[in-house]
Amino acid sequence: MEHYNMNLTLKVWKQKNSTAKGNFETYQVKDISSEMSFLEMFDVLNEQLITDGKDPIAFDHDCREGICGACSMYIDGRAHGPWSKNTTCQLHMRAFKDGDTIVVEPWRAAAFPVIKDLMVDRDAFDRIIQAGGYISVNTGNAVDANSLPIDKKDADTSFDAASCIGCGACVAACKNSSAMLFVSAKVSQLALLPQGEPEREARVLNMVAQMDKEGFGNCTNTYACEAECPKGISVTNIARMNREFLKAGLSTEQ
Amino acid sequence: MSLDSKIPAGEMDKKWTDYKGHVKLVNPSNKRKLEVIVVGTGLAGASAAASLGELGYKVKAFCFQDSPRRAHSIAAQGGINAAKNYQNDGDSVFRLFYDTVKGGDYRAREANVHRLAEVSNNIIDQCVAQGVPFAREYGGLLSNRSFGGTQVQRTFYAAGQTGQQLLLGAYSALERQVALGNVIMYNRHEMLDIVKIDGKARGIIARDLVNGTLERHFGHAVLLCTGGYGNVFYLSTNAMGSNVTAAWKAHKQGAWFGNPCFTQIHPTCIPVSGDHQSKLTLMSESLRNDGRIWVPKKKEDNRKGVDIPEEERDYYLERRYPAFGNLVPRDVASRAAKERCDEGYGVGTTKMAVYLDFADAIIRYGKIEAGKQGLENVSEADIIKMGKGVVEEKYGNLFEMYEKITGENPYEMPMRIYPAVHYTMGGLWVDYELKTTVDGLYALGEANFSDHGANRLGASALMQGLADGYFVIPYTLGNYLADDISTAAIPTSHPAFEEMEKAVSDRINQLMNIKGKQTVESFHKRLGKIMWDKCGMARNANNLQEAIVEIQALKKEFWSDVKIPGDVNEMNPELDKAGRVADFIELGELMCKDALNRNESCGGHFREESQTEEGEAKRDDENYSFVSAWEYKGESDWQLNKEPLTFDIVKPTQRSYK
Ligand SMILES: Cc1cc2nc3c(=O)[nH]c(=O)nc-3n(C[C@H](O)[C@H](O)[C@H](O)COP(=O)(O)OP(=O)(O)OC[C@H]3O[C@@H](n4cnc5c(N)ncnc54)[C@H](O)[C@@H]3O)c2cc1C
Ligand code: SF4
Ligand code: FES
Numbered sequence: 001m002e003h004y005n006m007n008l009t010l011k012v013w014k015q016k017n018s019t020a021k022g023n024f025e026t027y028q029v030k031d032i033s034s035e036m037s038f039l040e041m042f043d044v045l046n047e048q049l050i051t052d053g054k055d056p057i058a059f060d061h062d063c064r065e066g067i068c069g070a071c072s073m074y075i076d077g078r079a080h081g082p083w084s085k086n087t088t089c090q091l092h093m094r095a096f097k098d099g100d101t102i103v104v105e106p107w108r109a110a111a112f113p114v115i116k117d118l119m120v121d122r123d124a125f126d127r128i129i130q131a132g133g134y135i136s137v138n139t140g141n142a143v144d145a146n147s148l149p150i151d152k153k154d155a156d157t158s159f160d161a162a163s164c165i166g167c168g169a170c171v172a173a174c175k176n177s178s179a180m181l182f183v184s185a186k187v188s189q190l191a192l193l194p195q196g197e198p199e200r201e202a203r204v205l206n207m208v209a210q211m212d213k214e215g216f217g218n219c220t221n222t223y224a225c226e227a228e229c230p231k232g233i234s235v236t237n238i239a240r241m242n243r244e245f246l247k248a249g250l251s252t253e254q
Numbered sequence: 255m256s257l258d259s260k261i262p263a264g265e266m267d268k269k270w271t272d273y274k275g276h277v278k279l280v281n282p283s284n285k286r287k288l289e290v291i292v293v294g295t296g297l298a299g300a301s302a303a304a305s306l307g308e309l310g311y312k313v314k315a316f317c318f319q320d321s322p323r324r325a326h327s328i329a330a331q332g333g334i335n336a337a338k339n340y341q342n343d344g345d346s347v348f349r350l351f352y353d354t355v356k357g358g359d360y361r362a363r364e365a366n367v368h369r370l371a372e373v374s375n376n377i378i379d380q381c382v383a384q385g386v387p388f389a390r391e392y393g394g395l396l397s398n399r400s401f402g403g404t405q406v407q408r409t410f411y412a413a414g415q416t417g418q419q420l421l422l423g424a425y426s427a428l429e430r431q432v433a434l435g436n437v438i439m440y441n442r443h444e445m446l447d448i449v450k451i452d453g454k455a456r457g458i459i460a461r462d463l464v465n466g467t468l469e470r471h472f473g474h475a476v477l478l479c480t481g482g483y484g485n486v487f488y489l490s491t492n493a494m495g496s497n498v499t500a501a502w503k504a505h506k507q508g509a510w511f512g513n514p515c516f517t518q519i520h521p522t523c524i525p526v527s528g529d530h531q532s533k534l535t536l537m538s539e540s541l542r543n544d545g546r547i548w549v550p551k552k553k554e555d556n557r558k559g560v561d562i563p564e565e566e567r568d569y570y571l572e573r574r575y576p577a578f579g580n581l582v583p584r585d586v587a588s589r590a591a592k593e594r595c596d597e598g599y600g601v602g603t604t605k606m607a608v609y610l611d612f613a614d615a616i617i618r619y620g621k622i623e624a625g626k627q628g629l630e631n632v633s634e635a636d637i638i639k640m641g642k643g644v645v646e647e648k649y650g651n652l653f654e655m656y657e658k659i660t661g662e663n664p665y666e667m668p669m670r671i672y673p674a675v676h677y678t679m680g681g682l683w684v685d686y687e688l689k690t691t692v693d694g695l696y697a698l699g700e701a702n703f704s705d706h707g708a709n710r711l712g713a714s715a716l717m718q719g720l721a722d723g724y725f726v727i728p729y730t731l732g733n734y735l736a737d738d739i740s741t742a743a744i745p746t747s748h749p750a751f752e753e754m755e756k757a758v759s760d761r762i763n764q765l766m767n768i769k770g771k772q773t774v775e776s777f778h779k780r781l782g783k784i785m786w787d788k789c790g791m792a793r794n795a796n797n798l799q800e801a802i803v804e805i806q807a808l809k810k811e812f813w814s815d816v817k818i819p820g821d822v823n824e825m826n827p828e829l830d831k832a833g834r835v836a837d838f839i840e841l842g843e844l845m846c847k848d849a850l851n852r853n854e855s856c857g858g859h860f861r862e863e864s865q866t867e868e869g870e871a872k873r874d875d876e877n878y879s880f881v882s883a884w885e886y887k888g889e890s891d892w893q894l895n896k897e898p899l900t901f902d903i904v905k906p907t908q909r910s911y912k
Contacts, residue, residue, distance in 0.1 A: 090655070
């Protein structure tokens, strides 16, 4: 792969804490290699800021391999930036060219308040899982793993839904800040498995109720979530959850 | 103090059953009065916190990420071992036990490893029951694959995301206990020290990372499930936040450190591309099921990999180790790659890489696929196309990750790979009950030293983390707490808490007040370079002695010239990192001392002075068949204690994978 160096202008959201008012700051970075990751470019900028006695930019990250779901930057108007099916940490500077200006913001959603700069509070997602994103099986209660064969197709579809990394890009991408893609991924994963059957109805009702309580918006089928989801979680999960929800609602009313 | 590993008496395969049958129990109403602190909620911590919550203990769990779902365990790719023998290929608890002891180059405790193999099957059952979507065959039953160092297929997996699926399973069990009120979860919190009262661990001081406040938390017992310390090398496959601080603080308060120098260098990682590199990315060992590793036969061959004809390639692992071929254990594969590159056969621009090639596998799978579909006279292009489809199903996410990072398409040209720091077998010394040398303080998962000896086999860390959390600690902790049922919760106004909070606060202020000129990151990089160059894949006495001096100097420089921006009472990632790097520096010194002391080669620890004529690691069982348990005495001062290792079942021999 040919590599090249570039100079860039960055406009980055700075906000001291959740109550402070934020604003965009402009920074220049020089000699950025096309082989760097986007976060390594931020590392370079932060080192420079610290050396100059300025305040570095706070952002969430950990694995830097697209799996922990911590990184969360809204880059040039897109959650996780210009590459599709990709996380911020896996975005590489090959995506940009010399002289570009890049605008970087945090996830913006009422349910995800800013903690500092590009870091937001996503505890709402944990609370949705607490509402029912599990199978109630205490340690030691399990039967032999192969005692219950599962159709490979269902197992694979369940796995696809389970690959959600809980990053929140779907919420950030949605004009209504809806969390439907995230919630439906977990509901689908468990609804597709026989082990999830006993709690199937209560699960979807409780998780949706918690989602509403957290202040996420409604889904109006624009599919921006699917387009920006780094793991390619499909909106068919939303359709499945809607069916589950209706069915559960009907049977609990009886 | 002497080391008592508390291995139960009796036959190897009865020890754990006997232990469970005779262990002290805590009745349900007493459990409700007992508080347990679990630091870390990766596989080990989340499974422990959930299981203890289910039992009725009052649990407080801590992690520094914004959610327990983001622990480093999430990144594990390849799989988890269990002795199910679903493939009918001759596996058994005994064989898993045997392979693990041998794979660890006879530096692990037999009884622990046997227990691990015994509970391995329960783990798979538990995970499936939780809804972990493991890979399945068309018949609906679970699928398996092979990992290095074994000749059976015992690895369960979920594409290249096994750690993610297992952690999400444990996380959901944990969140369920949070919802039930049995566990209180503190995320974005970092434990900065333990609090001891009358010699027992009775709590921790934690810092709320969002606002910088120090908090005191009481527990009848404290469990450290805080992961490994591979980031002492700066560059590793670990997540950026992985650190040794929790274990190190415990060490300085009396928990001995076991085998600190035992580090695993993983053979297949994406090579370093430049100075900006912040971490290294693993390409799962599962790729060695199908990928063939080679370098050109000619030195400094600058042709592209695909342009080098078959007869001019050296498949050096297949050549040197015909019995295991590309599936030799990690330490062996890593050293072999280093050897080829050091001799000048490396590839790529840096010449510090070897090829991992799927061309043969693509054709092989393509032919099988054509056969399955009953096609005849299939063109080579079609075979390749079908083969790529199969390879994509098996390893698609890894290939995609490779392409994102390198910009090269691994379906078309061989991957370039090189060894990188990956895992630490060393950790806090624990006895059979997972208790450290501090009463009431336990260590689980990668944070302890216990099961992998000098080299961990692939897919065994996930197994160990979940074994410790789901199936071991619920029994062994009860054995300790049964004697503690009349101890009332100690108020955190106790002077021990006060003193410790002050000590933690003083250290933070000291760091902030240095106001030097060099960044935290720059110190971490320098430490990493010393460690990699002198305490990495090959070690010798000279280098290690030099490294110790260099690290001591680096420590001085750090404490007089580090520059930390911002304030204490706010979200300040640089301050968090500074504390961790300060601890890594001290650990680095101990690792070098341990490596220097162990004048033998074993597993991942390769002392150049101790090798066979063929360049293989040469153990010295007569002098080094022990666990090094280092006791902290004061600054740069440790005392070595030894736990002798005895092998009743698996008799140590020169490991051979030929
Ligand atoms: C890229 C990669 C791939 C791997 N693939 C495999 C595989 O296929 N199979 C396999 O068996 N193993 C694999 N491993 C190894 C395995 O993933 C780890 O050894 C294992 O997951 C460690 O689990 P753990 O629970 O001990 O620690 P971790 O998952 O590292 O969790 C540590 C926890 O401690 C918390 N913590 C740490 N310090 C503090 C503190 N001071 N205060 C509060 N909280 C703290 C963290 O927040 C986190 O919750 C892989 C490792 C890597 C790096
Ligand atoms: S559904 Fe996709 S975008 Fe939403 S949290 Fe999951 S991985 Fe992120
Ligand atoms: S840092 Fe983990 S997904 Fe980006």
